[in-house]
Amino acid sequence: xxxxxxxEEASIDGQPSKLASIPASDTTVWADASPLLQAACAGLRDxxxxxxxxxxxxxxxxxxxxxxxxxxxxxxxxxxxxDEAIENGAAPIPISLDSTxxxxxxxxxxxxxxxxxxxxxxxxxxxxxxxxxxxLLRLDRTAPHALLHSxxxxxxxxxxxxxxxxxxxxxxxxxxxxxxxxxxxxxxxxDDKCLSILNAVEETISRQLRACKATSSKRRLPEDLEPLQxxxxxEEGFCKALLCRLRFRKHFFxxxxxxxxxQGRGLESARKHIASCLxxxxxxxxxxxxLRSCFDESCEGDIDDKTTASGFEPIxxxxxxxxxxxxxxxxxxxxxxxxxxxxxxxxxxxxxxxVICSYSLDPHLESLLRxxxxxxxxxxxxxxxxxxxxxxxxxxxxxGRDPFFAVINKAAALPEATKxxxxxxxxxxxxxxxxxxxxxxxLCTNAAWQRRKLGKFLQDWRVIYVQLELAFRxxxxxxxxxxxxxxxCMKIFQHILLWVxxxxxxxxxxxxxxxxxxxxYSTGEYCMVYWYLYAVLIKLAEKTxxxxxxxxxxxxxxxxxxxxxxxxxxRESRIPPAVLFLQCYICLAEGLTMMLAALRNExxxxxxxxxxxxxHEKFVQHFELLQRACIPDHVSYLxxxxxxxxxxxxxxxxxxxxxxxxxxxxxxxxxxxxxPERLAExxxxxxxxxxxxxAQNVICRLGALDPSLKVSFEFSHHPFFATVVVxxx
Amino acid sequence: xxQEVGESLIQLGNSDGSNSSSSDPVTRVRKLLFRRMLVxxxxxxxxxxxxxxxxxxxxxxxxxTIEYRSTRRSSPSPMEQRCLGLVLIxxxxxxxxxxxxxxxxxxxxxxxxxx
Numbered sequence: 001x002x003x004x005x006x007x008e009e010a011s012i013d014g015q016p017s018k019l020a021s022i023p024a025s026d027t028t029v030w031a032d033a034s035p036l037l038q039a040a041c042a043g044l045r046d047x048x049x050x051x052x053x054x055x056x057x058x059x060x061x062x063x064x065x066x067x068x069x070x071x072x073x074x075x076x077x078x079x080x081x082x083d084e085a086i087e088n089g090a091a092p093i094p095i096s097l098d099s100t101x102x103x104x105x106x107x108x109x110x111x112x113x114x115x116x117x118x119x120x121x122x123x124x125x126x127x128x129x130x131x132x133x134x135x136l137l138r139l140d141r142t143a144p145h146a147l148l149h150s151x152x153x154x155x156x157x158x159x160x161x162x163x164x165x166x167x168x169x170x171x172x173x174x175x176x177x178x179x180x181x182x183x184x185x186x187x188x189x190x191d192d193k194c195l196s197i198l199n200a201v202e203e204t205i206s207r208q209l210r211a212c213k214a215t216s217s218k219r220r221l222p223e224d225l226e227p228l229q230x231x232x233x234x235e236e237g238f239c240k241a242l243l244c245r246l247r248f249r250k251h252f253f254x255x256x257x258x259x260x261x262x263q264g265r266g267l268e269s270a271r272k273h274i275a276s277c278l279x280x281x282x283x284x285x286x287x288x289x290x291l292r293s294c295f296d297e298s299c300e301g302d303i304d305d306k307t308t309a310s311g312f313e314p315i316x317x318x319x320x321x322x323x324x325x326x327x328x329x330x331x332x333x334x335x336x337x338x339x340x341x342x343x344x345x346x347x348x349x350x351x352x353x354x355v356i357c358s359y360s361l362d363p364h365l366e367s368l369l370r371x372x373x374x375x376x377x378x379x380x381x382x383x384x385x386x387x388x389x390x391x392x393x394x395x396x397x398x399x400g401r402d403p404f405f406a407v408i409n410k411a412a413a414l415p416e417a418t419k420x421x422x423x424x425x426x427x428x429x430x431x432x433x434x435x436x437x438x439x440x441x442x443l444c445t446n447a448a449w450q451r452r453k454l455g456k457f458l459q460d461w462r463v464i465y466v467q468l469e470l471a472f473r474x475x476x477x478x479x480x481x482x483x484x485x486x487x488x489c490m491k492i493f494q495h496i497l498l499w500v501x502x503x504x505x506x507x508x509x510x511x512x513x514x515x516x517x518x519x520x521y522s523t524g525e526y527c528m529v530y531w532y533l534y535a536v537l538i539k540l541a542e543k544t545x546x547x548x549x550x551x552x553x554x555x556x557x558x559x560x561x562x563x564x565x566x567x568x569x570x571r572e573s574r575i576p577p578a579v580l581f582l583q584c585y586i587c588l589a590e591g592l593t594m595m596l597a598a599l600r601n602e603x604x605x606x607x608x609x610x611x612x613x614x615x616h617e618k619f620v621q622h623f624e625l626l627q628r629a630c631i632p633d634h635v636s637y638l639x640x641x642x643x644x645x646x647x648x649x650x651x652x653x654x655x656x657x658x659x660x661x662x663x664x665x666x667x668x669x670x671x672x673x674x675x676p677e678r679l680a681e682x683x684x685x686x687x688x689x690x691x692x693x694x695a696q697n698v699i700c701r702l703g704a705l706d707p708s709l710k711v712s713f714e715f716s717h718h719p720f721f722a723t724v725v726v727x728x729x
Numbered sequence: 730x731x732q733e734v735g736e737s738l739i740q741l742g743n744s745d746g747s748n749s750s751s752s753d754p755v756t757r758v759r760k761l762l763f764r765r766m767l768v769x770x771x772x773x774x775x776x777x778x779x780x781x782x783x784x785x786x787x788x789x790x791x792x793x794t795i796e797y798r799s800t801r802r803s804s805p806s807p808m809e810q811r812c813l814g815l816v817l818i819x820x821x822x823x824x825x826x827x828x829x830x831x832x833x834x835x836x837x838x839x840x841x842x843x844x
Binding site: 055 | 753754755757758759761762763766767770772773774775776777781782783784785786787789790796797798799800801802806808809811813814815816817818819822825826827828829830831832
């Protein structure tokens with residue numbers, strides 16, 4: 001019995017030994033089935049298949065088609081493997097025997113790696129970007145080349161640190177390419193020493209720079225130092241170009257290490273390193289002129305598209321070599337960012353990280369939420385957002401420092417003493433803490449993912465409210481107790497219940513306005529969206545007002561007992577500025593709802609949604625998650641129709657909500673003189689109110705009479721309140 | 730030797746003494762379903778999987794496929810392998826096709842030939 005396949009000498013594909021290395025099994029051999037298959041094919045009818053019972057045509061369509069470049073990542077291209085590529089000189093060490101060219105090409109590699117790194121951050125796979133570098137894939141062989149070796153080491157360590165931050169944050173669900181390393185060599189022995197290795201190289205080049213400057217000023221050299229490269233005219237330029245690149249990497253690595261320190265202890269140091277990074281990036285940009293001019297030959301093509309400062313293609317990169325390490329199917333072809341755009345990306349990233357590092361770790365949840373919302377307005381990328389999330393939520397505590405019950409305690413305007421109350425061990429309160437933690441994590445994700453999560457989250461907040469209310473009723477019923485501790489517990493429940501409601505409406509509000517940012521609403525749906533926004537805002541304002549009244553009471557009780565001065569009484573009866581702020585939103589929402597309703601009712605061409613879905617269906621589609629969570633209660637399509645059916649130009653003319661909004665915005669500005677963010681928002685609201693007020697007047701006067709009137713909606717002044725533009729067509 | 734075994738496969742149906750009219754190639758290939766099949770393609774790679782489907786054009790679908798390829802252009806060289814799952818190999822890129830065959834089958838085929 002043969003236990004080896006028979007075909008040692010058989011000529012198959014002219015590669016006799018190949019088949020032998022794929023053994024059949026101990027008791028089987030490979031028999032040529034081609035003639036039989038050919039005969040069978042001839043015997044099949046058109047469209048007939050030979051298949052077994054488990055065959056499913058639909059499933060079969062998911063089969064990878066071999067030799068299709070979009071599906072087959074194993075197609076042999078230039079080299080069969082990384083080792084073959086190296087053997088054929090694809091990544092030479094040294095890069096060139098001419099030290100000038102060697103230095104120049106090394107800088108090109110450094111620049112291309114920066115571009116790859118930026119492309120990776122932006123959402124492409126590590127294998128196609130940073131690890132398309134053959135030198136990185138076999139890092140140990142770069143040891144004889146100190147410059148390349150130290151640079152590759154720190155890149156590897158940096159990538160590992162970034163992967164770890166993003167993995168820990170787990171905010172990357174939609175960008176999951178990021179953390180999948182598919183067995184790429186990210187873990188290197190001795191990478192923790194990468195900084196000292198880099199420092200040594202930096203030191204050498206610094207001395208070389210000093211030496212060449214000394215030579216040019218005819219001073220004596222303090223030591224015998226070999227120059228960086230062989231052309232004395234280019235020595236200074238190359239030294240400087242290398243130094244800023246090495247220093248940037250060093251400081252960037254420090255930024256990551258500092259920001260990783262718990263409880264934000266490293267934030268101040270991180271800011272210093274960020275400033276250094278930005279300085280070095282500027283020097284890197286300036287070095288481009290020198291690098292482009294140092295050789296007579298100029299590169300072809302548009303310099304702005306190139307991935308290196310010099311404009312030359314870098315040596316030692318091949319994205320295809322790694323394609324087998326990626327998922328079974330080849331990744332989509334990607335374009336590495338241009339070098340200029342890569343530098344711009346890092347500048348933005350550093351600015352975003354700086355904003356995070358400047359944050360004061362405010363223990364007040366309300367200000368924290370506003371900070372996160374404001375931060376997100378600059379559209380930070382994944383790496384920045386992950387850092388923010390890790391700063392906010394560590395070890396199940398806020399900033400790794402404040403337990404969430406204490407945070408909620410403060411937010412619900414409870415006295416400081418209750419933050420250690422035993423009631424926090426109650427199951428419902430524990431869950432509430434988790435909800436707050438998750439809310440912070442969700443607010444750090446990208447807009448699309450965030451909206452989806454917030455929508456589903458509403459249900460959880462509603463449930464916790466119901467649970468807490470039930471627990472409250474069970475404990476205390478309707479009777480007010482006399483015991484002190486029971487009084488405290490009651491108070492905790494009451495405050496927190498109110499606070500939960502306020503938070504829930506805030507989440508609903510955020511859910512609705514993100515729809516504008518993501519352009520999820522068509523113009524025909526604006527009316528119902530603004531109407532729902534109005535309904536949610538009314539409740540939010542109500543709860544906020546109640547919350548403030550309750551917190552004022554707490555503050556009063558904390559203060560000494562003294563007679564209220566007339567000024568205090570007056571202040572109490574005024575509506576707090578935060579509520580007025582919301583009132584401004586409410587007026588704008590109401591104004592837009594009524595205007596859109598009137599337009600729809602009076603002008604036929606404005607008739608709502610498309611013929612494919614009824615308005616009711618659209619309503620349900622958009623607000624299903626809110627309706628299911630009863631946010632707000634007693635709000636339905638019917639109530640929407642009731643509110644808007646009778647809107648007409650004549651009714652519109654009777655009341656101008658936009659004028660109200662303008663007035664409130666002006667009034668409340670003085671209360672926010674220390675808050676530049678809210679002042680800016682109020683200015684935008686004023687502009688929208690002003691424009692819309694004018695537009696409303698025009699429409700009311702001419703709308704029904706002038707059929708050529710064209711009404712459109714633009715978000716030119718405010719991200720979610722539309723400015724109405726009226727034109728004659 | 731290989732040619733004869735190949736031809737014997739065509740006559741596979743005869744070994745159990747059934748009617749020659751029922752041993753048409755289509756039926757015989759049906760009997761090969763779920764057997765391990767090794768398909769070589771023009772760029773030198775091999776795909777080993779269970780035979781799942783064949784169509785009139787000669788395109789083959791394999792299940793639980795493993796891809797074998799050499800790490801150097803020139804042989805001899807070590808082989809790399811990786812798992813791919815369900816794979817469709819168009820007839821245009823096929824170079825060879827072998828089926829896992831027990832030695833008894835092979836021996837019985839030889840016997841049949843000798844008769």
